[in-house]
Amino acid sequence: MPSTRTHQLTPEAKGREEMSRLSFWGRCLVAALAAALLLPAGMAAAATHTVSAGESLYSISRYYGVSLNELCQANGIYNDLIYPGQQLCIPGKGGHTDNTGTYTVQPGDSLYLIARRYATSIEEIKSANSLGSDVIYPGQKLVIPSAARGGTGPAQVSRGSITSGPVDYSRSDFDLLARLITAEADSESYITKVAVGAVVLNRVKSGIFPRSIQGVVYQVDETGSYQFEPVLNGWINRPPSDEARRAALDALNGVDPTGGALYFFESWVPNGWLQSRPVSMVSDSFTFTY
Numbered sequence: 001m002p003s004t005r006t007h008q009l010t011p012e013a014k015g016r017e018e019m020s021r022l023s024f025w026g027r028c029l030v031a032a033l034a035a036a037l038l039l040p041a042g043m044a045a046a047a048t049h050t051v052s053a054g055e056s057l058y059s060i061s062r063y064y065g066v067s068l069n070e071l072c073q074a075n076g077i078y079n080d081l082i083y084p085g086q087q088l089c090i091p092g093k094g095g096h097t098d099n100t101g102t103y104t105v106q107p108g109d110s111l112y113l114i115a116r117r118y119a120t121s122i123e124e125i126k127s128a129n130s131l132g133s134d135v136i137y138p139g140q141k142l143v144i145p146s147a148a149r150g151g152t153g154p155a156q157v158s159r160g161s162i163t164s165g166p167v168d169y170s171r172s173d174f175d176l177l178a179r180l181i182t183a184e185a186d187s188e189s190y191i192t193k194v195a196v197g198a199v200v201l202n203r204v205k206s207g208i209f210p211r212s213i214q215g216v217v218y219q220v221d222e223t224g225s226y227q228f229e230p231v232l233n234g235w236i237n238r239p240p241s242d243e244a245r246r247a248a249l250d251a252l253n254g255v256d257p258t259g260g261a262l263y264f265f266e267s268w269v270p271n272g273w274l275q276s277r278p279v280s281m282v283s284d285s286f287t288f289t290y
Contacts, residue, residue, distance in 0.1 A: 051086040056253045058246045064090045065104075068246070105140040112191045112257065118144045134189075167201050169252055173213040177201075178240035178248040180217055183230030186241055188284040193244055195258050195281070195288055197251030202262055209262075257281065261288040 049060060061071045071077075074091045082088070103114065111122045111134050122134065124145045136142070169177075177197055185196045203209035203216045210216050217236070219227045230236040240248070258264075261280035265271055267287045277289035 049088045049090050051082050051084055051088060053084045055082070055084075056246075056249045057082055058250060059253065059255070060088065060090075066091050101144050103142045103144050105136050105138055105142060110134070110190055111136060114142065114144070120145050167204050167213065167252065169213055174245075174248055174252065175240065176217055176236075177213055177251070178245045179236055179238065180228060180230060181244040181247050182240045183235035183238060184228065185284075185286070186244065188286065190243060190247060191257050192283040192286055193247035194250050194255055195261070195283055195286070196264060197248050198256040198258050199261055199264050199288065201251055202256070202258070202260055206262060257283070258288045261290055263290075264288045 049064070051060070057071060057077065058068055061068045064071075070091045071088070074089045103118075105114075111125055111131075115122045115125055125131070125142060126134075128143045128145045177200060180200065181193050181196050185193045188196075200213060200216050204211060204213060210219055217228060218231060221227060226232045228236070258280045263274055263277065264286050265274050266285050267282060268285070274287075274289060280288040280290055282288070
């Protein structure tokens with residue numbers, strides 16, 4: 001039968017045990033510091049980012065090369081709301097260029113987002129990597145021309161718009177814009193989704209269309225026609241996709257791939273008036289015009 005007697009340590013033995021315990025934690029601390037110092041190039045320890053006006057969680061995640069989900073989890077965020085001055089912990093993860101100017105593509109990246117981040121162009125990246133299309137995949141290694149030339153690294157996101165100042169919007173405006181993007185461009189690329197949202201906001205700021213998001217989306221022209229087909233066929237009432245919500249938020253924060261376009265249409269649709277207007281860009285199945 002096992003003994004139930006409690007083993008009593010002498011004061012000297014207790015002291016040695018305590019010192020051993022402290023020594024263990026000291027070794028752990030040293031090991032952690034050594035691991036941080038030995039991180040490979042392009043793998044940074046967690047950093048802190050101060051949110052600036054106009055930034056979104058998505059644009060911040062793309063800037064640091066981490067996923068939106070990782071950024072939210074690291075900060076205990078369960079919605080899209082952040083505010084200027086807020087401190088965000090950036091998970092120590094790859095995505096930056098290494099010392100050879102090579103970037104590792106992250107989930108959710110596109111050539112457009114990478115080009116904006118490193119202050120270069122899609123054409124330069126494609127040329128530097130002999131790419132025949134805009135298709136890239138997570139884990140792919142890309143040479144970044146600006147980084148390879150000794151550039152300073154990621155640039156702040158340009159927030160071009162046709163007028164200065166953001167568009168005032170409410171949560172219902174945000175939801176409406178995301179639903180319109182879903183209805184119009186759910187099968188298109190992320191760039192096209194942002195562009196569709198930007199057209200709505202460019203109209204709000206133009207002075208020749210209604211001065212609100214709801215006014216623009218639900219506008220009926222002088223012939224009695226809706227400006228956007230999803231309003232007519234009811235698709236505007238479908239729930240927005242997650243990617244459309246991110247695209248709407250980027251557009252509301254000033255990201256405009258079109259450079260100020262006021263119109264878009266499916267390129268195959270014959271419309272003499274729209275086709276006679278100056279072309280801003282062609283993206284996927286859409287043509288954007290001024």
